Amino acid sequence: MGSLPKDYFVKSLQYTRKTFQDVYPAIDPSSSANSLAGKIAIITGASRGIGARGIAPSLATAGVHGLVLVARDEAKMKEVETEVHRINPKIETLLVALDITDEAAVKQLYTSIRERYGRAADILVANAAVNAATNGGGPVLHEAAVDKWWSNFEINVKGxxxxSKYFISSLPTPTSPATIINISTSGAWLVFPITAPYSVSKLASQQWCTHLNAAYKxxxxxxxxHPGLVETDMNADFTDFDLDTPALTxxxxxxxAAxxxxxxxxxxxxxxxxxxxxELVARKSDIVAKNELxxxxxxxxxxxxxxAA
Structure with missing residues (x-):
C-alpha cells in the first residue's frame, strides 16, 4: 500500500463534498444541539482505543447523566473514569469489568445499571471488537487456525x-425510544484478505443492525x-496514512444519540x-428513497x- 496517497482512505470512501478528520462544529459534543443531558449511556471496549480516547470523553462533554464503562481491564477503565470526571465531575459513572461473550455477566450488567440509576440505559455504544490475526498476516486464508478465526465472531457477533439482546430487554417496552451505535469498519464491505475473519464478522454485525432496524423501526x-483510520492497535500497519482523531468518532x-x-x-x-x-441530513430524502448506505x-x-414487450 506504499504507493497509495496519504489521504486515500478518506478520498476513496468520500460520500459528502466536505470531509473531516477531527471534530467540527456540527458534531461538537459541547454544543447544546448535541446535549445528552439526562441520558444514560453504555460504552463497551471502554478501556482503550477509540472507546477510551474518543467516545467516553465526548459523551462526558455532551453532559450525559450516567456513563457505564464496560471492558475487561478494570484498572484501565479507572483511568478513563478519572478523565471523564475531570471533564464533568457531575457524571455518575459505573465501571463493569466483564467479557461481553458471557451471557450471565451481560445480563447482570443491565441489572446493575437499573440498581445504580433506577432505570434502563438510553444509549448503547457497541465499541468492543477484536481483530484476531489468523495466519501471521498472510493472505492464505485456508491456513487460518479454526479457533482463532472463530474468535473474531465470538466478540464481534455473539458479544x-x-x-443488544439485553439492552432491548431492559427497556420499559421493546418499543421504547433508545439508540444503539455499532462501531463498525470499512472492512465490512471492502475486501481485505489479510483481515478476512474480522471483516466478515463485522459484516455480520452490520446485518444484525439492519434486522434490528427493521424489527423496531x-x-x-x-x-x-465506520470510525475512519484512527491510530489504534488494530491499525498499526496504516500509520503512514492521514489519521483521524478518536474524538471525531x-x-x-x-x-x-442526542x-x-x-x-x-x-x-x-x-x-x-x-x-x-x-450534508447527510440535506440528502435525507435521496438516501431513503434510494436505500443508500x-x-x-x-x-x-x-x-x-x-x-415479453
Missing amino acids: FFIL GTLTVVSI GGLCAWV DPARSEFLSGRVICANWDVE TMDLTGSFGSEQFS
Whole structure:
C-alpha cells in the first residue's frame, strides 16, 4: 500500500463534498444541539482505543447523566473514569469489568445499571471488537487456525448480539425510544484478505443492525459508524496514512444519540465519521428513497424484466 496517497482512505470512501478528520462544529459534543443531558449511556471496549480516547470523553462533554464503562481491564477503565470526571465531575459513572461473550455477566450488567440509576440505559455504544490475526498476516486464508478465526465472531457477533439482546430487554417496552451505535469498519464491505475473519464478522454485525432496524423501526435507532483510520492497535500497519482523531468518532456518537428525530433516517445504515452530517441530513430524502448506505446484492432482479414487450 506504499504507493497509495496519504489521504486515500478518506478520498476513496468520500460520500459528502466536505470531509473531516477531527471534530467540527456540527458534531461538537459541547454544543447544546448535541446535549445528552439526562441520558444514560453504555460504552463497551471502554478501556482503550477509540472507546477510551474518543467516545467516553465526548459523551462526558455532551453532559450525559450516567456513563457505564464496560471492558475487561478494570484498572484501565479507572483511568478513563478519572478523565471523564475531570471533564464533568457531575457524571455518575459505573465501571463493569466483564467479557461481553458471557451471557450471565451481560445480563447482570443491565441489572446493575437499573440498581445504580433506577432505570434502563438510553444509549448503547457497541465499541468492543477484536481483530484476531489468523495466519501471521498472510493472505492464505485456508491456513487460518479454526479457533482463532472463530474468535473474531465470538466478540464481534455473539458479544454484540448478547449486549443488544439485553439492552432491548431492559427497556420499559421493546418499543421504547433508545439508540444503539455499532462501531463498525470499512472492512465490512471492502475486501481485505489479510483481515478476512474480522471483516466478515463485522459484516455480520452490520446485518444484525439492519434486522434490528427493521424489527423496531421508528422507536429504536440503530446506526453503524465506520470510525475512519484512527491510530489504534488494530491499525498499526496504516500509520503512514492521514489519521483521524478518536474524538471525531466520539463527536459523531454524541450527534447520533442526542436527537433521534434528527438521526433516525440513518437507522439500519452505515455512515463514515469523515462525512459531513449536515450534508447527510440535506440528502435525507435521496438516501431513503434510494436505500443508500446499506448492504445489498447488486444486479437486476424481478421476473418482470424477462416479460415479453
